Amino acid sequence: MLSAHHRGRKPPQGEFSGDRLLPATMKRTPKPLENRLNDLTWRDWLLFQKSWFVHNPPPREKGVLLHPAKFPETLCQEFIEFFTKRGQLVLDPMAGTGSALLAAVRCGRRAIGIELNPQYACIAADRLAAEEQQLCRDESSGLAQVICADARDLLRLGLEPVDYVLTSPPYWDMLRREGFETQRKRRESADLDVYYSEDEADLGNIRDYQCFLKELVGIYRAVAEVMRPGAYATIIVKNVKKGGTIYPLAWDLGRLVGEFLVLKDEKIWCQDNQRLAPYGMGKCWVSNTMHHYCLNFRKPEAKRRARTAPGK
Ligand SMILES: C[S@@+](CC[C@H](N)C(=O)[O-])C[C@H]1O[C@@H](n2cnc3c(N)ncnc32)[C@H](O)[C@@H]1O
Numbered sequence: 001m002l003s004a005h006h007r008g009r010k011p012p013q014g015e016f017s018g019d020r021l022l023p024a025t026m027k028r029t030p031k032p033l034e035n036r037l038n039d040l041t042w043r044d045w046l047l048f049q050k051s052w053f054v055h056n057p058p059p060r061e062k063g064v065l066l067h068p069a070k071f072p073e074t075l076c077q078e079f080i081e082f083f084t085k086r087g088q089l090v091l092d093p094m095a096g097t098g099s100a101l102l103a104a105v106r107c108g109r110r111a112i113g114i115e116l117n118p119q120y121a122c123i124a125a126d127r128l129a130a131e132e133q134q135l136c137r138d139e140s141s142g143l144a145q146v147i148c149a150d151a152r153d154l155l156r157l158g159l160e161p162v163d164y165v166l167t168s169p170p171y172w173d174m175l176r177r178e179g180f181e182t183q184r185k186r187r188e189s190a191d192l193d194v195y196y197s198e199d200e201a202d203l204g205n206i207r208d209y210q211c212f213l214k215e216l217v218g219i220y221r222a223v224a225e226v227m228r229p230g231a232y233a234t235i236i237v238k239n240v241k242k243g244g245t246i247y248p249l250a251w252d253l254g255r256l257v258g259e260f261l262v263l264k265d266e267k268i269w270c271q272d273n274q275r276l277a278p279y280g281m282g283k284c285w286v287s288n289t290m291h292h293y294c295l296n297f298r299k300p301e302a303k304r305r306a307r308t309a310p311g312k
Helices: 042-048 073-083 099-106 118-135 151-156 181-188 209-226 249-257
Strands: 015-017 020-022 052-054 089-092 110-115 144-148 162-167 227-237 240-242 245-247 262-270 291-298
Touching (some): 099 110, 099 118, 151 209, 227 249, 249 291
Parallel strands (some): 052 262, 089 162, 162 227
Antiparallel strands (some): 227 291, 240 245
């Protein structure tokens, strides 16, 4: 609304810069915006900034059915295309069957994955080799590497600085829970894994929630060290329900990882193609949880050193 002072007057000439009015003579043609983060159009940039999205994973290919909790490559690709430019390096320290790595190669990025279970690491390596062959591009060979190792040893692997991290941890020991709804069908099939491994180093086998959190945050602390300043990390995770208690894994990670990386905010991934189960019906509120948190963190940029005059 115009103030009494402006009512009935001609609108002021010139343009507003912040809260200052610049005289028309000082008007400059705006410099085109430089995109320092990714290769997207401004429209695609804006669309990705919405804080929630629905993504129903397409049916899985046969080779990756073995893994009990795999993510869709299509989802990974959207994140990688937002947080990197072509040629940059993506890390997944718990790579499973390699969804993030495969998505990275598909959009012309390089990728490194660490995975504890040798069977999953082999599947990931085979999928990457097949993808690179299909791309048939000279520059695609050697774009991605899978290292079969304990992510807790990450700092001993001598990784080069990483431009983006896209990862998802075991959701504590949920896959071990008797009657875990999404695992029921898998239990009936002899060929499919219900949990990741029997390995003691597997974080999905730690029974105590606080111990699990400590080990996981230790891995992310090491990850933060190999990220280049200014790089982003996205952790896809859910809060966990066990024996009627909520363990706020996503919120705990936001708080704890936020102590050494800057928590930017979350994007909420909703799935709306899952069967509803009648939990607590007639007795109490128990949600059918069909969303994951994609927590976005950023490593602070290196501080610029103030120039000092010679001799000072
Ligand atoms: C949620 S899954 C990752 C799934 C992956 N994003 C995909 O789409 O295939 C978590 C993975 O962490 C691995 N893992 C558990 N403990 C680990 C450790 N100490 N070091 C490396 N990987 C580990 C498990 O074997 C499992 O594959």
